[in-house]
Amino acid sequence: MATTLLTIGEFSRMTHLSVKALRHYHDVGILEPAEVDPHSGYRSYGADQVTPAQVIRRLRDLGMPLDSIRAVLRAPDLAARNREITDHLERMERQLEQTQAAVSGLRALLSAPAPRARIEFRTIPAVTALAVAQVVTVADFAAWATEVLADLTGALTATGLAVAGPFGALFPGDFFELERSEVTIFVPVTPASETRVSETRVSETRGGVAGLPAGGRVRLTAIPGTEAAVAVHDGPADDVDRTYGALGTVVADRAIGVDGPIREYYPDGIGEAGPPRTEVCWPVFRTAGD
Amino acid sequence: MATTLLTIGEFSRMTHLSVKALRHYHDVGILEPAEVDPHSGYRSYGADQVTPAQVIRRLRDLGMPLDSIRAVLRAPDLAARNREITDHLERMERQLEQTQAAVSGLRALLSAPAPRARIEFRTIPAVTALAVAQVVTVADFAAWATEVLADLTGALTATGLAVAGPFGALFPGDFFELERSEVTIFVPVTPASETRVSETRVSETRGGVAGLPAGGRVRLTAIPGTEAAVAVHDGPADDVDRTYGALGTVVADRAIGVDGPIREYYPDGIGEAGPPRTEVCWPVFRTAGD
DNA sequence: TTGCTCCTCACGTCACGTGAGGTGGC
DNA sequence: TTGCTCCTCACGTCACGTGAGGTGGC
Numbered sequence: 001m002a003t004t005l006l007t008i009g010e011f012s013r014m015t016h017l018s019v020k021a022l023r024h025y026h027d028v029g030i031l032e033p034a035e036v037d038p039h040s041g042y043r044s045y046g047a048d049q050v051t052p053a054q055v056i057r058r059l060r061d062l063g064m065p066l067d068s069i070r071a072v073l074r075a076p077d078l079a080a081r082n083r084e085i086t087d088h089l090e091r092m093e094r095q096l097e098q099t100q101a102a103v104s105g106l107r108a109l110l111s112a113p114a115p116r117a118r119i120e121f122r123t124i125p126a127v128t129a130l131a132v133a134q135v136v137t138v139a140d141f142a143a144w145a146t147e148v149l150a151d152l153t154g155a156l157t158a159t160g161l162a163v164a165g166p167f168g169a170l171f172p173g174d175f176f177e178l179e180r181s182e183v184t185i186f187v188p189v190t191p192a193s194e195t196r197v198s199e200t201r202v203s204e205t206r207g208g209v210a211g212l213p214a215g216g217r218v219r220l221t222a223i224p225g226t227e228a229a230v231a232v233h234d235g236p237a238d239d240v241d242r243t244y245g246a247l248g249t250v251v252a253d254r255a256i257g258v259d260g261p262i263r264e265y266y267p268d269g270i271g272e273a274g275p276p277r278t279e280v281c282w283p284v285f286r287t288a289g290d
Numbered sequence: 291m292a293t294t295l296l297t298i299g300e301f302s303r304m305t306h307l308s309v310k311a312l313r314h315y316h317d318v319g320i321l322e323p324a325e326v327d328p329h330s331g332y333r334s335y336g337a338d339q340v341t342p343a344q345v346i347r348r349l350r351d352l353g354m355p356l357d358s359i360r361a362v363l364r365a366p367d368l369a370a371r372n373r374e375i376t377d378h379l380e381r382m383e384r385q386l387e388q389t390q391a392a393v394s395g396l397r398a399l400l401s402a403p404a405p406r407a408r409i410e411f412r413t414i415p416a417v418t419a420l421a422v423a424q425v426v427t428v429a430d431f432a433a434w435a436t437e438v439l440a441d442l443t444g445a446l447t448a449t450g451l452a453v454a455g456p457f458g459a460l461f462p463g464d465f466f467e468l469e470r471s472e473v474t475i476f477v478p479v480t481p482a483s484e485t486r487v488s489e490t491r492v493s494e495t496r497g498g499v500a501g502l503p504a505g506g507r508v509r510l511t512a513i514p515g516t517e518a519a520v521a522v523h524d525g526p527a528d529d530v531d532r533t534y535g536a537l538g539t540v541v542a543d544r545a546i547g548v549d550g551p552i553r554e555y556y557p558d559g560i561g562e563a564g565p566p567r568t569e570v571c572w573p574v575f576r577t578a579g580d
Numbered sequence: 581t582t583g584c585t586c587c588t589c590a591c592g593t594c595a596c597g598t599g600a601g602g603t604g605g606c
Numbered sequence: 607t608t609g610c611t612c613c614t615c616a617c618g619t620c621a622c623g624t625g626a627g628g629t630g631g632c
Contacts, residue, residue: 006538012467013463019468061528065594308622308623329630
């Protein structure tokens with residue numbers, strides 16, 4: 001039974017998709033016309049393609065990229081289809097949260113003066129830590145950090161190591177400059193006596209710790225010490241750049257910045273209960289005046 | 291007093307804007323470095339540029355285009371600045387509403403079968419109407435329609451003409467195909483006897499009606515009649531394409547579509563109280579079987 | 581001197597929109 | 607035959623990201 005065929009113009013009027021969009025969807029294989037005249041190139045659409053076209057229109061209205069739409073349309077079953085869609089809705093939700101944070105952050109920025117960060121200089125000792133290091137982008141950092149925290153918490157239990165300080169993270173300079181670099185999240189531990197090793201030994205024996213799964217990404221690592229100018233950021237994570245700005249200004253004015261990753265510590269722990277405080281540590285070379 | 295100068299890398303770390311973004315903002319004149327070395331091209335930023343940079347970051351997080359950000363930064367006073375920002379927030383709000391409509395529309399589309407539109411064939415007579423015709427895009431239509439309805443309501447009062455039927459709109463085919471065309475919104479009226487004129491006369495004397503402001507866009511116009519297949523859409527405006535699809539399918543199957551604009555009538559009036567019903571009228575050439 | 585930072589093109593991305601220039605079908 | 611619909615390039619949009627290839631500064 002041949003279904004009624006429609007010209008691209010008729011099909012456009014019926015679906016409220018522009019002719020240009022329909023041709024594009026053909027080009028990228030998202031909505032192939034039922035027939036294409038081999039001589040003239042004229043496209044013909046079937047009446048049964050109206051519903052798929054309407055689905056496409058709504059997914060585009062949701063801001064879903066064409067690649068994801070293709071995945072939805074070609075999903076082998078309802079579960080896979082729903083996964084694609086809910087994944088996208090979650091992405092949108094995260095974006096909405098970011099937008100809301102930007103609104104309130106902007107209000108704060110325009111109404112309040114720049115926070116004159118209270119800055120202290122601190123000597124941070126080297127420690128042994130359970131750590132995960134991976135190349136991530138700024139955009140992916142929050143989601144990645146959540147996973148890593150779960151892994152580190154699991155590793156603490158598995159190894160029985162005692163926590164020796166707050167969770168922290170190392171950000172190489174180019175993480176902010178390129179929006180992508182190898183970030184380390186760590187939790188300092190007191191190694192049990194039988195696993196206590198020199199820093200060198202630790203680096204050499206990465207992963208060779210009882211309780212750490214061999215294939216996992218958590219490693220027992222040496223986190224180097226540093227001298228740093230430290231400011232506490234008390235507020236939403238999205239506004240941490242204000243503290244970076246205030247801290248960087250002071251360092252540029254009054255101290256000698258040195259190489260080495262910027263680090264953050266989370267002294268309140270990291271839970272879902274409101275924004276935790278963040279200690280931002282900017283490596284410096286201390287002079288007598290500090 | 292010279293403010294501390296920072297390299298682009300330092301400035302990037304302090305503001306969490308990527309180096310590439312900073313160079314781009316320089317290129318398009320949104321954030322000019324305090325100094326540029328004429329020999330090496332090296333950019334230097336002042337510590338006092340950190341706050342503007344943070345504002346830019348938040349406006350970008352709000353999805354504000356760079357042109358609007360430039361307008362915000364160069365606004366002569368707080369009122370102008372706030373106007374730019376609230377304008378953008380309103381655009382975002384409208385987009386959010388559309389997204390929500392898409393979510394519920396998608397749910398309906400995936401769960402319920404295509405509405406088997408109840409279709410009737412109707413002969414629509416020519417009428418005289420107060421009307422506004424203007425080239426608009428699909429994206430702008432809703433906002434534009436709201437304005438026009440206010441104008442038409444005002445014109446009804448001003449002229450004292452009696453309403454002779456529900457509000458309606460004419461959409462040429464290429465409105466959907468190109469997403470932009472001349473749309474007409476109208477309200478049929480019974481001309482007072484002294485202004486009653488033949489259709490031809492009406493066309494010739496556009497605007498020459500007592501009470502209509504000469505410079506306004508409302509005109510007394512003849513709306514031609516037509517024969518049409520009609521389906522009623524009962525639901526959100528964003529889902530009207532479902533009725534278009536069902537109606538177009540029936541027309542393609544069972545009748546002879548003819549030229550002429552698609553029209554919509556709004557028999558419940560157009561208020562803020564929930565989605566009004568929409569009669570969608572598709573021009574056809576009737577045959578004996580209908 | 582090495583290695584790091586910074587520089588400038590030139591091109592890619594994404595989902596189409598905007599013409600230009602031409603042809604098919606009633 | 608006219609005029610409308612449809613066709614295919616080729617290029618533009620927007621806010622940068624991604625290299626390539628090269629230079630400055632400590």
